[in-house]
Amino acid sequence: MARGEIVINENNCRGCGYCQAFCKRGCLVMSEDKFSPLGYILPILADSDKCNACGVCGQMCPHFAIEVCKFIEN
Amino acid sequence: MARGEIVINENNCRGCGYCQAFCKRGCLVMSEDKFSPLGYILPILADSDKCNACGVCGQMCPHFAIEVCKFIEN
Amino acid sequence: MAEKMFVQGNEAVGWGALYCGCDGFFGYPITPQNEVTQWFAHEFPKRGKVFLQSQSEVGSINMLFGGAAAGFRVMTSTSGPGWGLMQETISHLVAAELPCVIVLVQRGGPGAGSIRHAQMDYITATRGGGQGGYKNIVLAPGSVQEVHDLIQLGFHLADKYRNPLVILTDGILGQVSESVEVKTIDFGPLDKKPWALRGRERQEDGKSRIVNSAVGVLPLPPYPNYISWLKHIEEKYREMEGSELRYEIYQAEGADLILVAYGYTSRVSKEAVNMARAEGHKVGMIRPITLWPFPYSVIREKAMLGCKFLVVEDSLGLLIDDVKIGVEGRADVHLVGILDRHIPTDGGMIMPGRVFEEIKRLL
Amino acid sequence: MAEKMFVQGNEAVGWGALYCGCDGFFGYPITPQNEVTQWFAHEFPKRGKVFLQSQSEVGSINMLFGGAAAGFRVMTSTSGPGWGLMQETISHLVAAELPCVIVLVQRGGPGAGSIRHAQMDYITATRGGGQGGYKNIVLAPGSVQEVHDLIQLGFHLADKYRNPLVILTDGILGQVSESVEVKTIDFGPLDKKPWALRGRERQEDGKSRIVNSAVGVLPLPPYPNYISWLKHIEEKYREMEGSELRYEIYQAEGADLILVAYGYTSRVSKEAVNMARAEGHKVGMIRPITLWPFPYSVIREKAMLGCKFLVVEDSLGLLIDDVKIGVEGRADVHLVGILDRHIPTDGGMIMPGRVFEEIKRLL
Amino acid sequence: MEEKSNSRTDVIMAGLGGMGVLMAGQILAWAALKKYEHVSWLPSYGVEKRGGLCECIVIFSDQDIASPLIDRAQTVVVFDGSQLKTFEPRVLPGGMILVESSGLEDEQERRDYELVKIPGLEIAVSMGIRQISNLVLLGTYISIRGAMPSELIEGELKRRFGRKKAILECNQNAFRRGLELGRNTKK
Amino acid sequence: MEEKSNSRTDVIMAGLGGMGVLMAGQILAWAALKKYEHVSWLPSYGVEKRGGLCECIVIFSDQDIASPLIDRAQTVVVFDGSQLKTFEPRVLPGGMILVESSGLEDEQERRDYELVKIPGLEIAVSMGIRQISNLVLLGTYISIRGAMPSELIEGELKRRFGRKKAILECNQNAFRRGLELGRNTKK
């Protein structure tokens, strides 16, 4: 079950594919037909349930396009 | 007995004293009252007989003021 | 043997240089002249000529200092801050009387300014931006063909007078493509640079040479002292002024208003003159091709006939000072300058329509 | 509190700077300004101020770029080739609107030229020698006292207009000793440089700052684009021209011939004027104290009264162009220049007798 | 070389960086060289890597081209629908604007020129390659304005892409789709 | 400070580099400060380390000094006999040249000034220190021309060398020998 949430800012994303490359759990994959306003291919959340909110995708994204939140039970 | 000859070009000499410092045989010593045309103290040949024409004074003289010749018997 | 090509202004620099026997190019990347450097990187080494990317523009210009002293035809190109960095050594080149060609593809200033075109380096090109006051012949092409042609003339004049020479273009002339006839232009014979450094044993007279720029410190034959050498330099300037003036006159016969412009704005002005003539206005243009020496006399002559002047220059007003010196208070001199740019894309340019508007306002 | 001292022009630079709150000096050795650098090396550190010998003049001027951006009063001094090397960054300083003072002790050029005095950097000082066309206020002291005073005025005006400022002296003014009253001169209050970089948390408004010189690439608030910023720079120039003109008029009332000179040759000219007046000739002098802005209007006024002009300048003729622009063809303008030097010792200088001779020839 | 023609054509191609605007203009200019004595191509763009305004002006003529830089042209081709408003002032009265219909939201404001909307991107996407919408628009321009025989463009495509067959073909296809579209639109 | 005087004095001190010409001039200038409102000292020399021409101009006056640089002076002191010819043009008509007699070979060419020969070097050598001939000449100049009270120079010597007693003394002695010589020569 998802332990975190990933939000992609489509205005910032430039389709580099790093998020896909670095998400070891395969949560993010590059789409084939979803384009950003500037015309870049966007990643999609393929399997958000697997996300453990490690934050690596956000850190490695050069374009400050990913925000990662961790769910905290309280 | 002198095995060489030392000629000092008084126009070039600037009284640095290197020739005296480097002549291990004491052939050249700085005078106290002989001045070059530009007003520098000149070295004098104190004991030319000791000269073995090693050429060191000439080599170490920065002002190209010393010529050293070796006597060759033939 | 001429070859027809469709090339950018920046590439035409290369073709011109190649066809007049340039031996080496030394440059450092800077926008908007990168195509020049890249042209040489691609075309020179495979032809056995020297291309070298320097570590900075200070490096480039001092490489010219060495290459020119060794008797070779050498050149560089730069823009904006790179031009600023070269000033010390351009002055040394003048003092050591070393011929070479410096292409300046003008961008916006001051400072790092803008990486796009402008015409803001007029003063430093024509009056010397470095120490000690000096002159370079400055050639200002108005088309891609002329870029190609003037590079060749530039090398010839640099060699003839033993002086660096500046080719002053701009970011627009560098980017525009036009068709060009590429060929070697013959300007007549020159001496074989008997003063150049080749190593003593390769000198025809077997004598060694010195090249230096500090004649006031260590006198250089044949000049016994600083002042006699300065006199010689001054005489050379007078000779260049007397022999090397070049300009184009367009539709200026009987004109009430004369536009003065060089480089890309001369093209814009030509269009504006055509627009004005089409509506029956008596408007013409003087286009200096040599910016130094400057055609003061031509301007003065027209001013005496009582016409007005409109300078079209993509700057805050630099060329306009020379036009004013030419008219000596006899005529009004107006400016369409950088603040009159139209902004079709980033930064804008001076458009023919704006110039035509001003023409109508002034008539 | 004033103190009377007998000091060289080069040392007066230091005293002036010290008394007007200069925080740091950054310099590199070059003749004939070495006494300036050495003065700061001896006097600044012990007073808790910064003296730093840079690794080159490119270093010095970029140190000013940093120090000025951080809100400090900083300066350098140089000569000849060092001036050439600074040109790129002087242009950046103008573009980034950074106040600082650059002392240029002129020596002979072009190139390495001569290590002795001359007046050959007029154009690059007054019109900007670097890329992109710009202006600095240029102050030209005529005595050791004035060196001291104008350094202080220089810092004030630099800060007031956020622009680098050039103090133009020469090897003779640098070497001559005269007695000087050393004290702080009050020019009134200035703002506290709210634009300066201090680290965000030290800013009064807690907001971060950017200082850059590439407004056409990365727009800087409050200027939305390159052209609007250029307009601002241009307006600043107009304001300086309107408010900062300074000159001295000596015996010029009703004169038939007016000498124009600055720096050491203004002293020589004063002597020559005295010699001429002593023989009953109507001769006077205009001495521009600001070389930019230039007193064109003063020259023009005199020219309209019908007098002749004689420029006395230790160069091949640079200041003379400004005088010509001023007279607009209404009067003859003559030159006693570097080729008129008398040679008492190596290299020579322009002597009062030579100027007087020329005065007599022209009257 | 074919016989040189006797007229002058000018066109402004405009859009956002990264859309192939400059290349479309270059293909046109190189093709024109075969027929015209005087040809000019002048690009203009900003600092941004992608997404900034961008244009090129192409002129071909049998007479001297006074200025490669002109305020307004007979035809303006706008490669990004969202930029119609920006470039509307650049067409001559009586001229024509060809505009990419995708992204088009602006209304035509001036009434003194003809506006033609072209679904270039849609066609390109339908062909599987977004990046070739520029050739679709070029084709439409050629056939609607009859600026030059289409063979000249075909020749230029071959000269340019001849060695990379796949690329050549997809560019050719896009261009031909454009021509076709133009023929249908024209009437 | 003493009362300021009411006259102008100018002198050119000249010779070859390394002879203490500039320093003699400086001592004179600093001494003059005590009595004159306006004082200037202007050195001039060449590139060579030693042996090149060298001069300084010292002016003191109660009025503004228009130019610290002057063609000719009331007095010229030539510290090297061999340079008389070089500096002869620098004296005003009616003025005086004091010249070091050692090395003097040139004839006096102009007849409109007074020439005084001083064996400064000889005296200095006799005192055991060649380098102080400059102070001998300075002393002679002061006493012959009465340029200022000799106490002013003595005071300046103290200010300058006060901390190095031996140096002070030998400079004082040389200066006094010069004064004496001048007194004898004058009559």
Next chain:
Amino acid sequence: MNKKKVCGNPKIWKDPPGAAMYCPGCQHPVIDRIISEVLEEMDIDGKAICVVGVGCHAFVQISWNLDVLSSAHGRALDSGTAIKRLNPDAIVFTVQGDGDCIGIGAGAFIGAMIRGEKITTIMFNNTNYGTTGGQLAPTTLLGQKTATTPHGRDAALEGYPVHTAELAATFKGTAYSARGSVHTPADYQRTKRYIKTAFQKQIDGVGFSFVEVLSACPPNWHLSPVKCLKRIGEDIVSEFPLGEFKNEDSTERLSKSK
């Protein structure tokens, strides 16, 4: 259930960011993120003054909520020197490209190291001149094709890639020198430690501190972004080894200094 942000914009990052200036996959902003995190974690962002060079690395000036000076090309260390000397309490650091720092800037770089300026330099090494279109840099690998070496860098003509971090370590005035990269999350963390240590040296007044960071430049390498990372991990780190080359102990050093 609440949410806690584990990764978002650094606090000192302005919104909207200037990231639009960068090409897809450019890693310069990743390094900017690390610097941001370090400044925040060390709580020195408020007194930091950054001097950026000229090049793509300089775009960060419009993103950071820090005082920033944009210097002349290659001269960031000259300008930074004056700032630090005049305002010793400030944390002064430079952000420079490889071309900016060891190409045109070598004179300023060497000068600052000889003088042992108490400044921190982060050099973004993308093995070419990014902004101007990917020309040869001093760091370009042998064989690498660039806009000005169309057949690849040839040692006989253009010499060998310069090892800046190793070079910096040879100067006595340098307190710290390291080379990191951001081609893997682990390297991201390691590089962050290097940069933190570098700033600590400045705070302790030990001397000049330097961190070189490898960065991908996809358009000029003519590779897709993901392939660029592969190239870094294989070819580039084998030419430019990662790690610390100098870590001078502060106390020991300060006592040696006079």
Next chain:
Amino acid sequence: MNKKKVCGNPKIWKDPPGAAMYCPGCQHPVIDRIISEVLEEMDIDGKAICVVGVGCHAFVQISWNLDVLSSAHGRALDSGTAIKRLNPDAIVFTVQGDGDCIGIGAGAFIGAMIRGEKITTIMFNNTNYGTTGGQLAPTTLLGQKTATTPHGRDAALEGYPVHTAELAATFKGTAYSARGSVHTPADYQRTKRYIKTAFQKQIDGVGFSFVEVLSACPPNWHLSPVKCLKRIGEDIVSEFPLGEFKNEDSTERLSKSK
């Protein structure tokens, strides 16, 4: 009995020499003599082109019967680079002061070493700027008083003396680097061997070759000439050790180069 000259003016020395420019005891001309002897013995003086920097070391231009270019201050290696590239048969060498070479000239120096220019540089190290009156140089010893460090060089303010020969050795483009001196006749001979080897590297095309030579500057050291030599033998060589720092074998290297 005949006479044979064992020491006189080198053949390539013009008469009268420019030696009058030097201060008494300056050792620059002693190094010039060594270079003269090497060029003559290797028989390469006829094709030598020398580029001198700006400083006292440059006076030699009026003494040598060689083709000489007098460069801009610090830029001898830029100018030399172009000469060698355009005329590879020439023997190109630079004569530079320490200030000229590693002070203002550091950018050109580093650039030439990165590119591995086939040039020889002889750097005259007198630990100050001679011509301009003895100011601080990058090579000035700690504690040494100069015109701009009246209380002696302080590491905290002006950093540490730079070791140019060791620095040159770290560059892959450098084939040879050594430091000699001329404060004893033995060192004269050793330095001569270094300079000879350096020229040989150029002839063999191995890469950049560099020799630093210590030189006395009596007026600016405020010492008598003879005491200067003592200072070199004691203080200076203990800061700047003499010897060879790199001697790259040519054949091996050339095969590695591509």
